[in-house]
Amino acid sequence: MLASFIALLKRDLTLAARRRGDWLNPLAFFVMVVTLFPLGVGPDGDLLREIAPGVIWVAALLATLLALDGLFRADYDDGSLEQLILSPQPWSVLVLAKVLAHWLITGLPLLCLSPLLAVVMQLPAKALPALLASLMLGTLTLSLIGAIGAALTVGLRRGGVLLALLVLPLFIPVLIFGSSSVIAASQGFAIEAQLSLLGALFMFALVLAPMAIAAALRISSE
Amino acid sequence: MFRWFHKLASLKNFYRLAEILLPWLAAICAILLVVGLYRGLFVAPTDYEQGESYRIIYVHVPAAWMSMFVYVVMAFCSAIFLVWKMKLADIVAEVSAPIGAAFTFLALSTGSLWGKPMWGTWWEWDARLTSELILLFLYIGYMALRSAFDNRRTAAKAAAVLALVGVVNIPIIHFSVEWWNTLHQPASITKFDKPSIHISMLIPLLMMAVGFKLFYIVNMLSRARSVILEREANTAWVTERVKENRL
């Protein structure tokens, strides 16, 4: 079981290394969206500092959403998804491998880039650990929840906007706890509560999302 | 028990049962709405804090209750549909969605109309209104997903999965929004929070609530009958009924 998990993970990572656009484009999108805010609201440092947690979090959320569209698309188009469904391995474990691979190629680079954006948005340095920790837990959860929507819409020709409609409401709790942990940290408050709530959301998604994703993929590839 | 369940599940029996029930339910619904309105507008006393504006409660609260209730019905039917492949459950979920969305819209707009005199603004990021708004988004997503598929069976299954995912998330969303709200507005006054309600104010509220519920049931049953008729158009029992001119 573990072997097939790792094999699938490796395969997806190798494929992603070949198709650079899949993970570079959402990353560029993330940077550009954040850049738009100082241009839109003015370069006033205090204002930027105040909105920075929300802006970075919303941008990260949208970048994750953008990357989600391609999560199962290629496998659906070339038929390897059906092969996976037919394989004797526990289906939800394989699904988990796919989501993890997807997070490694989209969520992790986003995480690495976020300190840079924090600097651009004048976020105080003491909020940086909170930003990284909340984005780490948060984007993992977003990938898991979003994968349900991606699995439901993979069979549709134009699933992009629909995917956003389906998953954005479900992203709201993650956004609330994520950005509020950064706000609290930048004001010098404790962030244990926010992080443990994010952790709880992650565990919850980790347990339930694979089942929903697996069911949705089965329906989509009928 | 199971046989009864099975019998009801047959579209033909459901069609017949709904036909018998509908006039009665519609009559009770109309009586409750009229009496509830009369008692709410004329008999119930004026609230000493909010004056006459509190009377919006008689449409706002039942609509808000129904918006949640209909989503739960949809999710429940979706689960039944996924587990037992019961067509009827899917039909009920399908016809419920637009009605539930309409109630959610009503809860939002009457909440906003109530908020204007109470808070001084049309929109306050109050926890309940925000949750209601997100619920509307969930309804929109559900209906959008359902209509995106050409194949009805795939649409039904995909929508059922989404409804279940949504219903699991509703408490989480509600909790997070409430938490967010207390964090950002520690001194917010939620006027919708349990007003010390007098019994003479409560009775019309309950009548309206039951009236709204029956209104949903009547429309849901009737719409489900139409969908059944459409889907079963080629079956013997429908052709029989067409011949006898009693659809």
Add this chain to the structure above:
Amino acid sequence: MKEFFAMGGYAFYVWTSFGLTFMVMAIIALGTRLQRRRVVAAVTRRAQTESKPDAREPFRE
């Protein structure tokens, strides 16, 4: 009576709320009726044009 319609100065909010609610409910009820009428008409029409049982189309999903 005039006093009743004034709703203690909140007339606009109260009456708009009630009006909107019953308008939306009327639209729902109307939608239900129209759907019923459309389906009944379609089924009847179909039964008339396909009076020969052999000509009946197979059930379409």
